[in-house]
Amino acid sequence: MEWKSLTTSEQIEQIKQDSQQHPVVIYKHSTRCGISSMVLSRLERAWNSHEIPLVDAYFLDLIRYRDISQLVATTFNVQHESPQVLVINQGTSVYDASHTMVSYPKIKEQVVDLANS
Template sequence: MNWNKLTEENQLEEIKQESYNQPVMILKHSTTCSISATALARLERAWKDEEAKDLKPYYLDLLKLRPISNKIAQEFDVEHESPQVLIIKNGKSVYDASHFDIRFDEIVSQL
């Protein structure tokens, strides 16, 4: 799985623009949370490039970059959770899940 790092707030505007051409996934990950680590590992183990070929995945270390996480909640009108995955299409969040509801099969069903 090839993560794109989300490290700058201005990337959110780029993500919105990208989402008009292809769906974008944002994973907000807490590096000190065991649930977050498990959700990340499960997602990475289940990931199949051929099923998610059109999906561009972004990874946010929300402990280091909490202001960006807060901006995501505001920009995409979702309640902050950790871990959390969002699918962005046409500039809007069309799907979000958190904790053990983060599942590859559910993500690809949104594409």
């Protein structure tokens, strides 16, 4: 899988714009958390770009970019968690999951459903 690093507030605006055309995934990762590392590893092993239609996937290091992490929570009206995944569509978060509830099958289901609607 090919992550785009989420490091600026301008990217959040771009994500909102891009999500008008196709779903966007944001993964919020804590480099200090063993659960976050386990979830990231599991997600990367399972990710299959052929199963999911056009989707941008952003990686947010929330320790390094704490202010961006808070802006994501505020912009998309989700409580900050770590690890956390959000699926953005039409400028809003249509799905979020945290901790061990983050799973590739659920993300895939959300993205495919959006692509087929």
